[in-house]
Amino acid sequence: DSGVTQTPKHLITATGQRVTLRCSPRSGDLSVYWYQQSLDQGLQFLIQYYNGEERAKGNILERFSAQQFPDLHSELNLSSLELGDSALYFCASSVGHPLSTDTQYFGPGTRLTVL
Amino acid sequence: AQTVTQSQPEMSVQEAETVTLSCTYDTSENNYYLFWYKQPPSRQMILVIRQEAYKQQNATENRFSVNFQKAAKSFSLKISDSQLGDTAMYFCAFQLSNAGKSTFGDGTTLTVKP
DSSP states (O other): OOSOEEEOSEEEEOTTOOEEEEEEOOTTOOEEEEEEEOTTOOEEEEEEEETTEEEEEOSOOTTEEEEEOTTSOEEEEEOSOOGGGOEEEEEEEEOOOTTSOOOOEEOOOEEEEEO | OOEEEOOOSEEEEETTOOEEEOOEEEOSOSOEEEEEEEEOTTOOOEEEEEEETTOOSOOEETTEEEEEETTTTEEEEEEOSOOGGGOEEEEEEEEETTOOOOEEOOOEEEEEEO
16 A cells, blocks of 8 residues: 555546546655556656646646645546546655655556546 | 657566566656556556666665666666566656656566466
């Protein structure tokens, strides 16, 4: 158990809908990262937050948005869902001073299925 | 941009044998970190080992060790005394020292056979 929690574990929805994925980082971690893993693919970095502020952005679609709240939990919002958005979405956290590198610990992921 | 290449999509090894998984990366930066993550059928991402680029000594964690060749931009993972529980997909990842995001390879699926 990495200490990172993600809810829900599974999510099934229809095209055009909107969903929210939630992540709670390890105690003491200030950085949260979101990754997308499509079937049998590697992980694609979406976005990073540090202490409530956006720090880095990857290949995140405009239909997707995220935020980190004062209690440091983060939410990833996916809207106007398409079949191709079906994937495993991981959250990771780290101690995360933005000018240093430290190890990221991953949550169990949320499996999103868009029908 | 940094890229990570894992040239072996699938590998297999007999239980108790040794196997090496390959990873190469491309960067013009000098300060970075490299990781191997394991993803078993449960799909959980588990950190296996980490290497700092400024360290010449290869990292080891019990049965797992790396061969880090900075000039060749190579970072292979050696698993000794393979166990059935090592069956998983293994991802190599690269992280710049001033940026938190990691760049992952496409993974190598390892099967340990009894």
